[in-house]
Amino acid sequence: MKSKRIVLASVIVAAVIVTNLLAYPPAVGILGKSENCLSCHVNNGSWQDGPDLVIDIVEKESGLSLKQSDGSFLLSVKRGQSATLLTVIGYKTDDEQLIPYRNGWLYVAPDRINSSSMSKFAPGWEVNLPMACRLVGDKLDSYPGAKGTMLPLSVRPTDAASDATVTLQVMLTSGKTVKGKANEGMVGNYFERILHLKVEE
Numbered sequence: 001m002k003s004k005r006i007v008l009a010s011v012i013v014a015a016v017i018v019t020n021l022l023a024y025p026p027a028v029g030i031l032g033k034s035e036n037c038l039s040c041h042v043n044n045g046s047w048q049d050g051p052d053l054v055i056d057i058v059e060k061e062s063g064l065s066l067k068q069s070d071g072s073f074l075l076s077v078k079r080g081q082s083a084t085l086l087t088v089i090g091y092k093t094d095d096e097q098l099i100p101y102r103n104g105w106l107y108v109a110p111d112r113i114n115s116s117s118m119s120k121f122a123p124g125w126e127v128n129l130p131m132a133c134r135l136v137g138d139k140l141d142s143y144p145g146a147k148g149t150m151l152p153l154s155v156r157p158t159d160a161a162s163d164a165t166v167t168l169q170v171m172l173t174s175g176k177t178v179k180g181k182a183n184e185g186m187v188g189n190y191f192e193r194i195l196h197l198k199v200e201e
Helices: 002-023 027-031
Strands: 053-059 073-078 085-093 102-108 125-127 131-135 146-157 162-177 186-200
Touching: 053 146, 073 085, 073 146, 085 102, 085 162, 102 146, 125 162, 131 146, 146 186
Parallel strands: 073 186
Antiparallel strands: 053 085, 085 146, 102 131, 102 162, 125 146, 162 186
């Protein structure tokens, strides 16, 4: 009887963990098959995709941005070696009403959205933090006047990796969602950027 109770308790705990993961953004994009955040959340905020919006991918060691002239990002890494990047998201404003409360983001290869894999990143590329949801408040020294977030991630092309493209999906939000109703109670805006991954031999 005791062993049955232990098994039952383990099943319940596992179910709670999975439920919480499925419910917690941006885990929906990893564990589910939603195309992007807008499958649940509204795009009704006042943040604009312009000069005040900060979405940058920076090489941590050098501090250099990977941004290209067309607005996309390019990361070149030698096969088998790791690169640590900083995902920087924010908004330049002195208007208290325009300061986001939290930022959520997800790196995903578009052709893997419908995959059942736990990793939606590019095949053959190891990544330690393809998604995060973080309260605004990090110090962004390179972006005066911007209120935002900055978090590192490491990527490494394995022997199976090839050149690839992933989408950086970003949500700036404020307010709190209503449980079970993700499109209520929260104000947000959705943005996308492209990251090209190149393997150096």
